[in-house]
Amino acid sequence: MNALPIADTFASREPAELPSLHEASQPTLTNDRLALLLMGHAAFQYLHVSCELGLFELLVRRPALDRAEIKRELGLADRAMDILLLGTTSLGLLTKRDERYTVTPLITEIVENGQWKHFTDVVAFEHEIVSEGQRDLLGSLRSNTNEGIRRIPGEGNSLYRRLAENPRLQEVFYRYMRSWSELAHEHLAKINLGGARTLLDCGGGDAVNALALAAMHPELQVTILEIPEAAPYAAAAVAESPHSDRVSVHECDMFTADWPTGADCVLFAHQLVIWTLEENVTLLSKAYDALADGGQLVILNSMSHDEGDGPLFAALDSAYFASMPAEGGMIYSWAQHEQCLRAAGFTEMRRVSGDGWTPHGVIVATKRQRQAGPRP
Ligand SMILES: C[S@@+](CC[C@H](N)C(=O)[O-])C[C@H]1O[C@@H](n2cnc3c(N)ncnc32)[C@H](O)[C@@H]1O
Secondary structure: OOOOOOOOOOOOOOOOOOOOOOOOOOOOOHHHHHHHHHHHHHHHHHHHHHHOOOOHHHHOOOOOOHHHHHHHHHHOOHHHHHHHHHHHHOOOOOOOOOEEEEEEEEHHHHHHHHOOOHHHHHHHHHHHHHHHHHHHHHHHHHHHOOOOHHHHOOOOHHHHHHHOOHHHHHHHHHHHHHHHHHHHHHHHHOOOOOOOOOEEEEEEOOHOOOOOOHHHOOOOEEEEEEOOOOOOHHHHHHOOOOOOOEEEEEEOOOOOOOOOEEEEEEEEEEEOOOHHHHHHHHHHHHHHHHEEEHHHHHEEEEEEEOOOOHHHHHHHHHHHHHHHOOHHHHHHHHHHHHHHHHHHHOOOEEEEEEOOOOOOOOOOOOOOOOOOOOOO
């Protein structure tokens, strides 16, 4: 691997060349926020059980029910009902007015936008996989590696390899991954692929993005690179889709395999949050070499602010990436991705930010043939 000028802290990072998309604001620690810090696991459990019990769907369908009506619908005992309503109103999930309960507008919007299944798939993933592994955050930070992986039985140092030995968790994971990706498809739809005819989808999961792109671009041929442990998920989804003639799965380890060359586009979706910055440069360099001149590289994942102060979603998600999926990784800032792109030889890049409840963002970089000589 090249010796690379990748700064690994916010303090020592080079200033971003592109303007930050965020206005700095840091929260004040109130008594309620302190309670959330001390018992955030309980806050998550209130969210989790409310989803499992169908509380939000009930109250979006039939707003302003009173306690007795909710109790009858959910079939809970009096004390259980008191606990659930105390928790969900105090957390701002429900509003109580004149003894009647309504779902808070943001959750109502998620349900009404057709994103409820997506949301509950994320909740299930947090419950079944993330919360376990994060118990090892302390050790993971001290040793700078993913100690939480020990919570998933099996061999291999990445979550993705171990999931294959835990079929129930693998189902939970890929259901979540599909939903999380679908939530980001509005971003994929905004990208002008400039008439690209061939696209490599690196670590393409269950083909959710490859198939969406094939549907959006009728001329596009997509090749998914996936490890043998997960490739069957992609192959099964492709086989069932109407685009199976234009999407294929190449079973390989993308770090060690030779990639097909001459691609018009390379996609890293929810991929460059898993690895160290140095590993990202390795992948981006391989992508640079695989791209045709003028080809585009697309990074789609959660982004953190260049200032290293949020958003909160990215910060909390980083605890998972520190503890579980692989030895290095976090929700990097836009500027850190751009630094990696420059180290891999890209010179032209632009940011496309989102404004939904997920912290998704996109960076599109274009390959311009570099002059002969070493990488910058
Ligand atoms: C976080 S998931 C993202 C899946 C998909 N891109 C999406 O956005 O839904 C990461 C994927 O990368 C795959 N992966 C991990 N290591 C890999 C490797 N060395 N080579 C190829 N794929 C890999 C995993 O199996 C997993 O499906």
